[in-house]
Amino acid sequence: MTVAALGIDAGSTTCKAVAVDADGHSVGWRLESALPRVEAQTDALLVALALELGAADGVPVVATGYGRKLVRAATRDVTEITCHARGVFADLGTGGTLVDIGGQDAKVIRIDERGRPVDFAMNDKCAAGTGRFLEYTADRLHVPLDDLGPRSLAAPRAEHISSTCTVFAESEIVSLIAQGADVDEILLGLHRSLVSRIVAMVRGVGLTPPLLLSGGVARNDAIRELLGRETGQPVRLPSAPQLMGAYGAALLALELTR
Amino acid sequence: MHDTIPSRSGALAVAREQGRAIVAVLPYHYPRALLRAHRCHPIEVWGPPFEPGDLGALHFQAYTCGIVVKATSFLVREGFDRVDAVLVPHGCDALQGMGSVLGDFVAPTPPVLTFYPPRRARPADRAYLVEEIRALGRRLAEVSGHTPDEADWAEALAAEEAADAALADLYHRRGRLDVDDRRFYEVVRAREYLTAEDFTALAASLPEHDGAPDADGDVGLLLSGIVAEPLDLFDRLRAMGARVVADDLATGWRRVYPPSTLADPYERLADRLLAAPPDPTLGAPLDARAGLLVERLRASGARGLLIYDVTFCEPELFAVPVLRERVTAAGFGVLHVEHELGTTLPNQTLTRIEAFVETLR
Numbered sequence: 001m002t003v004a005a006l007g008i009d010a011g012s013t014t015c016k017a018v019a020v021d022a023d024g025h026s027v028g029w030r031l032e033s034a035l036p037r038v039e040a041q042t043d044a045l046l047v048a049l050a051l052e053l054g055a056a057d058g059v060p061v062v063a064t065g066y067g068r069k070l071v072r073a074a075t076r077d078v079t080e081i082t083c084h085a086r087g088v089f090a091d092l093g094t095g096g097t098l099v100d101i102g103g104q105d106a107k108v109i110r111i112d113e114r115g116r117p118v119d120f121a122m123n124d125k126c127a128a129g130t131g132r133f134l135e136y137t138a139d140r141l142h143v144p145l146d147d148l149g150p151r152s153l154a155a156p157r158a159e160h161i162s163s164t165c166t167v168f169a170e171s172e173i174v175s176l177i178a179q180g181a182d183v184d185e186i187l188l189g190l191h192r193s194l195v196s197r198i199v200a201m202v203r204g205v206g207l208t209p210p211l212l213l214s215g216g217v218a219r220n221d222a223i224r225e226l227l228g229r230e231t232g233q234p235v236r237l238p239s240a241p242q243l244m245g246a247y248g249a250a251l252l253a254l255e256l257t258r
Numbered sequence: 259m260h261d262t263i264p265s266r267s268g269a270l271a272v273a274r275e276q277g278r279a280i281v282a283v284l285p286y287h288y289p290r291a292l293l294r295a296h297r298c299h300p301i302e303v304w305g306p307p308f309e310p311g312d313l314g315a316l317h318f319q320a321y322t323c324g325i326v327v328k329a330t331s332f333l334v335r336e337g338f339d340r341v342d343a344v345l346v347p348h349g350c351d352a353l354q355g356m357g358s359v360l361g362d363f364v365a366p367t368p369p370v371l372t373f374y375p376p377r378r379a380r381p382a383d384r385a386y387l388v389e390e391i392r393a394l395g396r397r398l399a400e401v402s403g404h405t406p407d408e409a410d411w412a413e414a415l416a417a418e419e420a421a422d423a424a425l426a427d428l429y430h431r432r433g434r435l436d437v438d439d440r441r442f443y444e445v446v447r448a449r450e451y452l453t454a455e456d457f458t459a460l461a462a463s464l465p466e467h468d469g470a471p472d473a474d475g476d477v478g479l480l481l482s483g484i485v486a487e488p489l490d491l492f493d494r495l496r497a498m499g500a501r502v503v504a505d506d507l508a509t510g511w512r513r514v515y516p517p518s519t520l521a522d523p524y525e526r527l528a529d530r531l532l533a534a535p536p537d538p539t540l541g542a543p544l545d546a547r548a549g550l551l552v553e554r555l556r557a558s559g560a561r562g563l564l565i566y567d568v569t570f571c572e573p574e575l576f577a578v579p580v581l582r583e584r585v586t587a588a589g590f591g592v593l594h595v596e597h598e599l600g601t602t603l604p605n606q607t608l609t610r611i612e613a614f615v616e617t618l619r
């Protein structure tokens with residue numbers, strides 16, 4: 001196994017690195033919670049991955065994510081839009097419409113038949129429609145993050161949460177709790193609220209099937225299920241949804257060697 | 259080439275030395291030669307971006323654009339003390355509101371003049387505009403104490419039309435100019451406050467490439483919107499491998515007024531304003547504007563349209579869906595971003611623009 005290129009995704013919530021061989025197959029990865037010192041963390045993460053896999057010095061590195069400009073070891077930096085598109089395209093072998101829901105932003109990317117992003121929308125100004133929205137409200141309801149999806153899907157009906165804004169949604173939750181509403185039904189309402197926000201972004205960009213889903217929130221089954229229901233499209237997930245940015249970055253780094 | 263462009267304060271001092279009354283002018287369209295003929299000098303107020311806006315925010319709803327809020331704040335803080343009058347053209351509802359707030363509530367010492375350009379170019383609109391320019395002239399005569407004679411008119415029209423021709427020529431020579439985008443727009447925007455002759459000399463001083471211009475594989479963009487602030491935007495675009503090959507900015511190409519052959523000065527000024535490139539604040543039909551943008555994208559070699567709007571700018575936002583649809587249908591990429599009219603660019607905005615440039619490669 002020879003490491004031919006590395007990709008690093010310095011995201012707002014997590015920091016990910018992926019190594020690929022000369023054929024573009026993933027041969028190793030690391031994922032950590034993001035620390036405030038992006039330079040130091042990305043240096044250490046890349047060194048650790050390279051040592052673990054025996055990567056030679058001088059392997060090209062492409063950085064992506066909000067901290068991409070701060071990655072000292074990067075040969076080049078590329079936005080997360082292009083990297084996610086490239087990573088998901090390589091993993092699933094198809095273009096389409098990708099929804100990527102990360103910790104602090106959500107993106108919808110239309111990917112062409114060559115794996116290139118042709119249009120996109122980003123929600124990055126507030127927590128509405130992002131993992132942070134779920135995290136915050138889960139915390140408010142004292143529900144572990146991993147239980148959010150299963151408990152929502154088990155709810156027989158949903159409470160209506162009209163706001164996609166984290167702060168306003170919280171006040172709606174407070175009122176619902178005060179009225180004795182069921183927690184799982186509130187959770188389902190929250191998931192619906194988030195998905196409605198995402199679907200509006202999908203409509204803005206235009207849905208070209210298949211519908212693809214990546215990012216940390218892709219681990220939540222309820223999001224996948226509701227997104228499919230709302231759009232009428234089956235939702236496909238790549239093998240490692242959280243690593244697609246770093247994987248795409250590694251593939252772009254590999255292109256630098258050609 | 260002038261290395262440093264005089265500041266607004268410098269231009270104000272020059273105009274004072276020439277015995278002109280200083281008029282702070284809000285965006286966008288106004289008959290500049292009318293001011294000169296009346297021995298007035300316009301210094302335009304577009305924010306400014308560095309102004310915190312707190313004093314203006316006291317007077318407006320939270321959803322008022324940064325230009326109006328910051329301009330009001332700036333005038334209250336220091337602007338009113340430095341000028342002899344303020345002119346608020348009615349470019350949009352926000353500016354109209356500003357004119358009312360300044361006149362009725364702030365009531366500063368310098369008089370607040372308003373100017374209402376029509377939204378159409380029918381014969382009745384033309385006749386109305388001529389009268390509106392005459393009325394503004396009477397107010398300016400009160401400010402400066404000077405009523406122009408024939409020689410004043412001839413001098414003012416010649417000087418301002420030469421400056422407008424120099425601006426048009428800058429756009430015409432753009433592909434040959436040996437200056438980066440930042441410098442180009444610094445010079446274009448100097449038209450907002452320099453005297454006509456200083457601007458004409460500055461524009462003429464921009465050097466051209468010796469040989470063929472260096473195409474260097476950058477992604478060409480057509481930049482639309484009100485104002486490209488902060489100017490760092492151009493440096494960041496260059497670092498992303500993009501450059502602006504044409505614009506549809508209210509502070510740029512939308513004020514390249516065509517010449518007029520009419521003899522009467524008021525009719526001539528009206529004629530030129532009505533012939534301005536399509537602009538929502540002059541009520542230009544959206545369809546014509548979209549069609550022309552597509553033509554200009556093709557002619558300039560741009561690969562995409564970057565719509566860079568001031569947050570809460572209603573006239574611009576209203577047009578975005580139609581522009582997006584028409585420009586996309588013609589095969590060009592479109593990105594719409596909003597900015598707060600400040601001195602820094604948020605990382606998220608830069609990421610969107612950079613991703614857009616990547617999609618156009």
Ligand code: SF4
Pocket residue numbers: 285323324325326349350351352353484539568570571572573574
């Ligand atoms: S046209 Fe737009 S940016 Fe300009 S003053 Fe009106 S609302 Fe503000």
